[in-house]
Amino acid sequence: GNSVTQMEGPVTLSEEAFLTINCTYTATGYPSLFWYVQYPGEGLQLLLKATKADDKGSNKGFEATYRKETTSFHLEKGSVQVSDSAVYFCALRSGGNKLVFGAGTILRVKS
């Protein structure tokens, strides 16, 4: 079946540090891939997405590239801010209407 594996957290960084959160997937066919972010006390918000191999999704300084050969969709940001502290979820959609989520990675950014 379809599944998503994310690196375990929490990830703790100092402000302006480089961020990478790893995400790999298992799926049949050619899934669309997503990163969602959940700020404290809120619901999930779409951060970025990519719908085919080699696509790069980007938003708010975050980027992720759809790598079919390594079945990965790692999230990166060059310089994190305290306001980026949140839980980040990688997800895929493969056919149908359903999203499959990873377990989530907590990011804590210290000033």
Added chain:
Amino acid sequence: NAGVTQTPKFRVLKTGQSMTLLCAQDMNHEYMYWYRQDPGMGLRLIHYSVGEGTTAKGEVPDGYNVSRLKKQNFLLGLESAAPSQTSVYFCASSPFSGGLQETQYFGPGTRLLVL
């Protein structure tokens, strides 16, 4: 435009009690979903609906029922609550266009504690 709203925000139940969680969206979306979020497990789909009057089971449907009598509302019912249903429940909706389901929009969540 309120987006996706959920009622209540927090509830405490005793084992065996029943309750209904309400989700409402004002974006005229076709699809609606109920998820539960548990520590270390991400979000898991409970039930979903592809249109008014239709519902379908997701990954973890046991112990829950749903109804979609109006396009804008999606209700999640617990007939006899169990401690294993202690969780945070999220509702989401998405439009349908060009033969594809589009991005899902999430509500703020309902925290449920079953004692």
